Amino acid sequence: GAGVSQSPSNKVTEKGKDVELRCDPISGHTALYWYRQSLGQGLEFLIYFQGNSAPDKSGLPSDRFSAERTGGSVSTLTIQRTQQEDSAVYLCASSPPGTRLNEQFFGPGTRLTVL
């Protein structure tokens, strides 16, 4: 079946612009996660959704970052007034209902470059 998909695969933007990154989880997966992978910080957790609610937003680095999930499916990560330090690969993952130990299935990521 289809895996987690993310769009766009690459995004180049200018400092100060807003960007939206999209994640389509695997059908039927109730949990959805955002991470980012950067050279300086490695793989960092950003936010976790269960259905449409976000019980854990502890990884969002600033109030410029926000995310939403609608219909228990698609999620959008929005970064406002982008800064160069936001350049990274943004990864989305989803997992099926059940225990918190279920495997997280990762998408291919969106590479964001802020000039």
Place this chain on the structure above:
Amino acid sequence: GDSVTQMEGPVTLSEEAFLTINCTYTATGYPSLFWYVQYPGEGLQLLLKATKADDKGSNKGFEATYRKETTSFHLEKGSVQVSDSAVYFCALLATDSWGKLQFGAGTQVVVTP
């Protein structure tokens, strides 16, 4: 806070050699431990996991044992292949966490024919 430390790479070895990647963690309680792998051009995927002390996770010839006394979860494979070339990430899930994986820095492994 909780953290994961793994050996730095790159690790370069010949086909059929023995591979060990060290991973140690700091956490309260009883975290669950994972190894994820990222093959070139592909997304992260789960390799194996262990959810309690002395558990051994295994998959594709790889093994790792959850050692609480040494707070370690070292990854091993007895005979690597060129196709095992990838970046390997050790990760933990804290006792009270729902899905917030905390990753180590990753170790690149390069296997030459």
